Amino acid sequence: MTPIIRLPGLAPLMLAATLAILGVLIVLPLGVVFQQAFAKGFAAYLEPLTQPDALSAIRLTLTVAAISVPLNAVFGVAAAWAVARFEFKGKSLLVTFIDLPFSMSPVVSGLVWVLLFGAQGWFGPWLQEHDVKIIFATSGLVLATVLVTLPFVARELIPLMQDQGADEEAAALTLGAGGFTTFWRVTLPNIKWALLYGVLLCNARAMGEFGAVSVVSGSVRGLTTTLPLHVEVLYNDYEFVGAFAAASILACLGLVTLVIKTLLEWRHSGELSAGRRH
């Protein structure tokens, strides 16, 4: 047990400050979202959510997350495996690159795709010739989201896999298991909770991403607006109840994520690298 050291007189002050800041910066805004959403009653709250545009925004958000999260889960496992199990030149460079989306503005993550695949971009003319649409289409949204959420799963798995070492896998091999059997029966079960944790964070970010997505989306209502973009569009059109209703959905998604995340941390803290870092 870590001993607790109390600095006389300071503890209540710290606690009060924390609570005040949390209250003003988190609880209050969250309350406002729901207050505004329900300002004109429950019927008025539901009405904008059943609009075709809103429904398609929800559908698009889920679609984008459903494609990009599995992609990043696969990438994360592969990257963590490579980093934790092999020694090769440029490994630290690879780790740095994995982290890049964290340190880079999401706008840049969106813009690179426009520069590559936009009408004036490198591959733009070729894509137009072959009638492939990436920018202002779902595939563009997926690309932007994948790039922004790239580090989540890998970052979660790398320290854990480095910590666990390769001995269990080596043991499985000596016992006659093949590569795939070893992966399914030893590697994956050992990282499953951390993987789930990483996927959860990745998913939260994928559904909430605004910056990168807004660059490639073009905000075509009902076609390329995800929920966060839909909120902005409505807000700019002075449809406050609709904007806040959509925002409340996003907030709920965030709260659900938080609950599952907390449950995971509570039940499986030993198997999460996040638990060890803090």
Add this chain to the structure above:
Amino acid sequence: MNFRQVDDTSPSVNALEIKGVSKAFGRFPALKDVSLQARDKEFLALLGPSGSGKTTLLRVLAGLEQPDTGEVRFAGEDFLALPVRRRKVGMVFQHYALFRHMTVAQNIAFGLTVRKRSEKPARSEIADRVAHLLQLVQLEGLEKRFPSQLSGGQRQRVALARALAIEPKMLLLDEPFGALDAQVRRELRRWLRELHDRAGVTTVFVTHDQEEALDLADRVAILKDGELIQLGTPNEVYEHPATPFVFDFLGQACRMPGVVERGRLRVADWESDAPTGAPDGAVDVYFRPDEVTFAPADGAGLAAQVRGVAQRGPDVRIDCLIEGETVELQAHGPTLPPGVTTGLSVRIKPLRPQVYAAG
């Protein structure tokens, strides 16, 4: 009565043959041209300090490392051409490497359940084998536990049972007692030797503890900096260490300069017959601090002045000044001659001095 015996007279059936194996990690040479053999059902210890290449050699045998050059054969079969999973070696890792999300029973059964469908035993047969192995390693009743709920000694026994489950042709143990405390270690040592004798497999085990190697193994291979220095029975290597390093590594050592001339060894004012095979000229003389006899000052031996006598349990430590150098000798309390007390001059005769060309 059934005494263990190394049968040297039988036509030696070499189960394991390692020829000229070298392995480098980047620029660091981990193994340099190592050649050695292990007989069928032999218990072979790979002994050496850390960085001597002993674990690398073990991993080469398991197939977890591929050597740069050399040959490894087991029962005549080219082992290097076989992938890890086809070698049928049971390996016990230093930290056991138990599957943390599987129960004890699942851990032990793993090697059987991953077999191809055509070779996989029936479920009831697997259960029987697991029960039998649990009994063998004396862990009945713990089959539902997870590795995290076991003590170090129990984990080690699960790792052993898991390795034995595949009926290995060879058992590889990497510092099997490294992570255990001293008392558990001694108990498990004897038990492991019995298990080896009963299982009838060739066993190669890696250790840095010379006492363990000498106590357990049929033969000991001593490695240093990736090279095989000596291979022999525990008695051979202990009584005739090939190099000063081996002498030093296998126990405590006292060193004195000397000269060998015409078959006579001279150390300071003491002269005796040189051991057979001793090189001529300036030599280093090594002897064990407890393999000495004491004589009165007018007797034969090295002139020594006793500087201090300290009783340590059953042993006595005697600090002597020989030729201006302090030498720590050891004796067994009850057998210490009464004349040996602080301040006295005595003569000391090393019983089995080893002589190496001065380096």
